[in-house]
Amino acid sequence: MLSMITDNLTTFLATWVVLTSVFALAYKWWRKPHRNFPPGPIGVPLLGVLPYLGDKPQETIRQWSEEKYGPVMSIRMGLEDVVVLNSYDAISQGYVRQANSFSGRPSSGIFQLADFLDWGMSFKQYDSDYKCQKTFFSKSLKDYGVGKLEVDKLINEEADIFNEYLKDKEGQLINFKDHFFALTANAVLKFLCGTRYDYDDPTAKALIRALQNE
Incomplete structure (x- = not known):
């Protein structure tokens, strides 16, 4: 018993x-993640709306927005909730008028890893640390001449030199990809270091091979 x-x-x-x-x-x-979270389809467990998106997910989402959920809606992609903006006014409101609220990074996957490893500004959260680095970065670029006519002049001068170099190579077979890479490298070197290399210089060729990991 x-x-x-x-x-x-x-x-x-x-x-x-x-x-x-x-x-x-x-x-x-x-x-929903929050009581004021935008409405939208949830889908099936684990997969969310992925099985219903079809071959043209953007068209499917637009149809959901127009027929039921409105210009600001949410969808569940796998286990993640995503907010979707489906009109010009909604996008303008989010990314222009409320830019500070929409300037963060997803709190998952590669973004968490990149933020933990401190892989530059592109992956950082929009916080005081990011704003401090952005201010310093912007000021440094301006000090080097970004946004000023001097930079345009520098690039045009290098383009003229490159054009004359190509004229001298008329009728010869050249690797245009490497030469165009050298053009870009020379513009950056002149901008950062105040120097450049001739396109047939052995040091320049070695530098290009190193940059291309060859």
Whole structure:
């Protein structure tokens, strides 16, 4: 008798744990991240709306927006909730008028890793550290002449030199890809270091091979 009661109790507890877990997972799946989160389709567990996007996901999302959810909607891509802006006014509102609120990075995947490893500004969160680095970076570029006529003049001068070099090579077979790479490298060198290399210079060729990892 005691053994039967124990077995029944064990079965009841196991069933209760399973059902509770299922309900908890279902609640977590169906609930929105925030009470003011934009409306939108949730899809199926684990996959979200991925099975319903079809061959042209942008057209499918636009149709959902126009027929039911409006210009600001959300979709669940796998396990991630994504906000989608589907009109010019919505995009302008988000990225121009409220730019500070939409300038962050997704808190998952490669962005978390890149932020942890401090891989430059492109992957950093839009916080005080980012703003400080951006201010310093912008000021440094301006000090070097970015946005000023001097930079345009420098690039035009290098382009003229490159044009004359090509005229001297008329009728000869050249690797235009490497020469164009050299043109770009010379413009950057002149901008940063105040120097340049002739296009047939051995040092320039070695530098280009190093930059191309050859």
